[in-house]
Amino acid sequence: MNTPDTATPAPSAAAAKATRGGPARRGSLGPVGLVLAGGVSVQFGGALAVSLMPRAGALGVVALRLLVAAVVLLLVCRPRLRGHSRADWGTAVVFGITLAAMNGLFYQAADRIPLGPAVTLEVLGPLALSVLASRRAVNLVWAGLALAGVFLLGGGSGFGDLDPVGVAFALGAGAMWAAYIVFSVRVGRRFPQADGLALAMAVGALLFLPLGIAGSGAKLVDPVVLGLGAAVALLSSVLPYTLELLALRRLPASTFAIMMSLEPALAAAAGFLLLGQTLSLMEAAAIALVIAASMGAVRTQVGSARHN
Numbered sequence: 001m002n003t004p005d006t007a008t009p010a011p012s013a014a015a016a017k018a019t020r021g022g023p024a025r026r027g028s029l030g031p032v033g034l035v036l037a038g039g040v041s042v043q044f045g046g047a048l049a050v051s052l053m054p055r056a057g058a059l060g061v062v063a064l065r066l067l068v069a070a071v072v073l074l075l076v077c078r079p080r081l082r083g084h085s086r087a088d089w090g091t092a093v094v095f096g097i098t099l100a101a102m103n104g105l106f107y108q109a110a111d112r113i114p115l116g117p118a119v120t121l122e123v124l125g126p127l128a129l130s131v132l133a134s135r136r137a138v139n140l141v142w143a144g145l146a147l148a149g150v151f152l153l154g155g156g157s158g159f160g161d162l163d164p165v166g167v168a169f170a171l172g173a174g175a176m177w178a179a180y181i182v183f184s185v186r187v188g189r190r191f192p193q194a195d196g197l198a199l200a201m202a203v204g205a206l207l208f209l210p211l212g213i214a215g216s217g218a219k220l221v222d223p224v225v226l227g228l229g230a231a232v233a234l235l236s237s238v239l240p241y242t243l244e245l246l247a248l249r250r251l252p253a254s255t256f257a258i259m260m261s262l263e264p265a266l267a268a269a270a271g272f273l274l275l276g277q278t279l280s281l282m283e284a285a286a287i288a289l290v291i292a293a294s295m296g297a298v299r300t301q302v303g304s305a306r307h308n
Contacts, residue, residue, distance in 0.1 A: 031251035035259050038240035038247070043119070043266040045235025047275055050110055052228045056219045058111040062103045063212020064220060064229030066205040069237035074202060079195035088190045095183040095196065096203025099241075102176035104208060105169050112166030115275065119267040120150050121167060125174025129181060130255075130297075139255070142296045149289025150264060152282060181248070181256060184241075188249050194242050201237065259294045 049061050056064065084092075109118045127150065130143045187196035212220060219225055248256055265287040 031247040031249075032259070034243040034247035035251070035256060036262070038243035039259075039262055039266050041243075042236050042240040043263060043270040044273075045232050045237075045240075046106075046110070046115060046119070046267065047270040047273075048228065049107065049232045049236060050115055050275065052225065052232060053107070053111055055222070056225045056229065057216045058107040059104070059208075059214070060212050060216025060220050060225070061229065061232065062100075062107050063205075063208050063216070064226070065103060065233045065237055066100060066201060066208050067212075068230045068233035069241075070198070070201040070205040072233070072238050073194065073198035073242075077194050077198040079191070079198050084190075088196075091183065091186050091190055092196050092199045093203050095180075095187050096200035097207065098176055098179045098183055099200055100204035100208045102173055102180055103204070103237075104211070105173035105176060109166045109169035109173060112163040113170065115271050116264060116268050117162055118166070118170045118173075120264045121170035122174040122177060123150055123263050124171065125176070125178040126181060126256075128174075129178040139297065142293045145296070146290050146293035149286045149293065152286035152289060184245055185248050188245050194245055197241055197245050201241075255297045259297060262290055262294050265290055 049065070052061050106118065106122060109122070124147075127143055127147055131140060184197075187200060190196060191199070220229075244256075268287060
C-alpha cells in the first residue's frame with residue numbers, strides 16, 4: 001500500500017512551470033487557499049449543524065447532509081458510470097464508507113461534547129497521518145508544534161471532564177478523517193474532476209439514510225429542517241470536499257494533514273460567531289500554535305517545490 005505522499009499525483013507541466021519565478025509562488029500557494037476556504041466552510045457548517053441537532057437529532061442531520069450533498073454533486077458532476085475498473089469502483093465505495101463514518105462519528109461526538117473539543121480531538125487523526133506519511137524531519141517539528149496547540153486548546157490538562165463516549169466518537173472521527181485524506185488522493189487520481197467524490201457521496205448517503213430515518217423519522221421532512229440541512233450539506237460537504245479534493249492533487253498529503261490542525265481555530269471562530277462561545281487566553285495561545293505549525297508546513301512545501 002502506498003503512503004499518501006506516494007499516492008499524490010505528479011504535478012502537471014503547468015504546475016511544474018508554476019514553481020519557477022514569479023508565477024511559482026501563486027501556483028504553490030493555490031492549493032493552500034483551497035484548503036483554507038474548505039476549512040472555513042466546513043466549520044461554519046458544523047456550527048450550523050449543532051444548532052440543528054435539537055430539531056432533527058445527530059443521525060438525522062448527518063443523513064440530510066450526505067443526501068443533499070450527494071444530489072447536488074451528482075447533478076453538477078454527472079459522473080460516468082461506465083468505463084471504470086473494478087479497482088476504481090472499489091476505491092470510490094471505500095471512500096463513500098469513510099465519508100459516512102467520519103460524518104456520523106463526528107456528529108455523535110458534537111451531540112455529547114462542545115464543538116471546540118470535538119474538533120480538537122478529531123484533528124489528532126490527520127496529525128498522526130502527517131507524522132507517519134512525512135519523509136522530511138522538519139515536518140515532525142510542525143506536527144509536534146500543532147499537537148501541543150491541540151492539547152492546549154483542550155485545556156492543557158487533557159479531556160477528563162468530557163463525556164468519555166463523546167471523546168471516543170471524536171477520536172474515531174479523527175481516524176476516519178485520516179482515512180478520508182488517503183482515499184481522497186486515490187479517488188482524485190482515478191476519476192476526473194469531482195466525479196469520484198460525487199459517486200462516493202452517493203454511496204455514503206445510501207448507507208446512512210436508513211439510520212437517519214430510524215433516528216429522526218418525520219422530522220426529516222419538516223421544511224425548516226430540510227432548509228437548514230441543505231445549508232449544512234453545502235457548507236460542510238459540497239464546498240469543502242470539492243476544494244480539498246482539488247487541493248490534494250497539487251499538495252502532498254502530509255502537508256495537507258498538518259494544515260488540518262487549523263480546524264480547531266476555525267471551529268472556535270465559528271462557535272464564537274454562531275454559537276456565542278468565547279475564547280480564553282489559553283485557547284488563544286493554542287490557536288497561535290496551530291497557525292504557526294500550519295504556516296511552517298506551507299513554507300516547507302513551497303521551499304521544497306522551488307528546489308525541485
